[in-house]
Amino acid sequence: MGFADDHLIPLVDTGLGNSAYLVDLGDGRALAVDASRDLRALRAAVERRGLAVAYAADTHLHADFLSGAVQLGHDTGATVLASAAGHRAFAHRGLADGDEVDLGGLTLRALATPGHTDEHLSFLLLDGDRALGVFTGGSLIVDSAARTDLLGADRTEELARAQYHSLRRLAALPDEVAVWPTHGAGSFCSAPPGAERTSTIGAQKRTNPLLAAPDEDTFVRRLVAGLGSYPAYFARLAEANRRGPAVLTSAPPLPALDAGQVRSLLAEGGQVVDVRPAADYAAGHIPGALSIPLRGQFATWLGWLLPDTAPLVFVTGDGQDLDEIVWQAAKIGYERLAGHLDGGMPAWAAAGNRQAGTAFVTADRAGDRPYVDVRQEAEFAAGHVPGAVHIELGGLAAHAGDAPEGPVVACGHGERAMTAASLLERAGRTDLVVLDGGPAEYAAAHGRQLTEGGTR
Template structure:
């Protein structure tokens, strides 16, 4: 069964081996959903297989080895520095009724392997990890910039190899809709070899050179922490436990902020807009919280959290642990109510409607592909992840920040406010809302 992490855009898998044991494939460090699924079925995880050295999350395989006694299965070519069963192309694992067979499929990473699941001699499905995805393939620029084309060519050969499997073989990829590892991003989670052979444009490329061009042309930006998690996964992430945020008094909170600790406010956008700790960064708690935390805040930068009482501290911690972010010092005890009661200063950023745009400069902070598909005429475009580095190039006139809804826009506005801009507002909605309200058309392209 697939266990989808909507924030990362990934699927882990739990396979019932019909004898009280289970196989986990590409499980992240946040094992909460997997544990619930296993407990409901009375399963103990006997095997934890990783298709590759993940760049977008820390592996949960070591955690499963420690808690369930699972045997870790991974490619010998990965040179992992922790106990695991090293697999090379063609190696098979007897799962007791089913067989797991490793297929060398380099491309997304140099050591990538896929796992075929066999019932006797029949291949039921293949865990393709970051090789063949639904309608696409995973990007090849996460190992090192110098190896991007080399790995793209390896990805071509790996996909061609997988395409030789029978039509009815199920395709179970790790990366899917919303994953920054997918290039281009897909929308579905699972497929079959026959469907992919018929519909996947990368599989239908005229030749290797055409495949490489199509793949490389589709690459967008990705969070900077992607370049360090692979090595942590090679060494083996530390085991973790507990899910409580230490409370920090108002006075200590203010002292930490003055010392350079970054305040991250995870409350919903309207709450942040109405009042927040000055110079705090808005990153609302939602499935993609950790991705934007890791994109906007340096991975080694200590952080203190502001949240509402109904927001789960465990969700904050597990999301951040998943990306190797362990610099959260604590949370504001009593939240904004305690801060205001202590007479501390607050700041606000207005939410505005289409009528308020006027002569302001619209700053669209969506990803490149989103902006190109349609934006407010005359809008300036800077992806949210690049806003901090380009503040000085923005015009002196008032700015209204826009994204698809308003979460990313408020994140950008809070960064601009930290940089000293006092003339910033956030559009309540996205370009489609502006077009519907004004009756005007969106521009496409640059």
């Protein structure tokens, strides 16, 4: 078959920073690569084109989302393609280095590219003898390579050295071969910022600083030096993907709960997650609720800050999509969803329950307070308020005591700062304000210049 550009359909999850891919095989069938358990976008694309998914390929045992391959196998009869070395505990076609799959006109060739994980495969898509592109998963990504520390600090360097050889192998492909990575900007699997999510082998040889490393030791130093923190739930999902996520026969429910039921769940160890915008949470919320505004990054912070073992109750605002909550939770394995507060905060207040408030102020009203910056290390190093105390949001619950008295809590815009404030309030701190804005606004309002450099 002739392969046109529109035969490849990227499906970008900007919240997790990942791309799945749908390949139109030209005969009514399709190949899905690294699809997540949230299959809404993929199903919409399949329906638009009148396709049926015949193959579902996974490049590796994902740590940042549950794979949708098992679900596609159940729903469409798709053959699951994955590394035999992954020892997956469900029906799949196990592939080793060099194995090929006839897709009917196109061929998919497995290339062993360990580094991000031990069993990592890249998939080279061929039209006859011509290589069209390579699905690189978490090996070669745009201007970088994915992290190698997910299997423990004792394996980081070993896997970084494997990553070096994997990238050199991929770089030997013809320059015109397209590079279709899974991880991209916004992924905690270590992608640099930037708008480009795909590339070519030739472009990466020109621009990727890791491919420019003169030797293996330099490559390892550069890769390891760029590794920041990552969400706590990453430690669970690779094994969950090896076992195979449970098949869903319908969207998980999110029942309506009255205020009394919510109080009972709280008394029994449940957790309240307030998904409203930061300003709404600030105006009034259930005491002890965790603020995680519903946006693209919702799943990341849910999985980083809360266990997957506690029943979760959600407080929503007008017009917020319950399905979005459900699917963002489901794609990272959070299934104990007790329900949502029926009627929201007005119903909570009408039932005579206490509300708490949080000061949410612009930079000119923040006053002369200690400044706590909860952004990631790389963001902090790129520019921060002089004298700021830096505590990443992901580690704040364990280090709440390190926050100074009476702080202004800040991030880049205000959403993560409100989440941080809710964690500090749960730890008994009520002497804080949250910055509605970021470091640039604060510095300008207080006559300061941002400074660069990290805390390591």
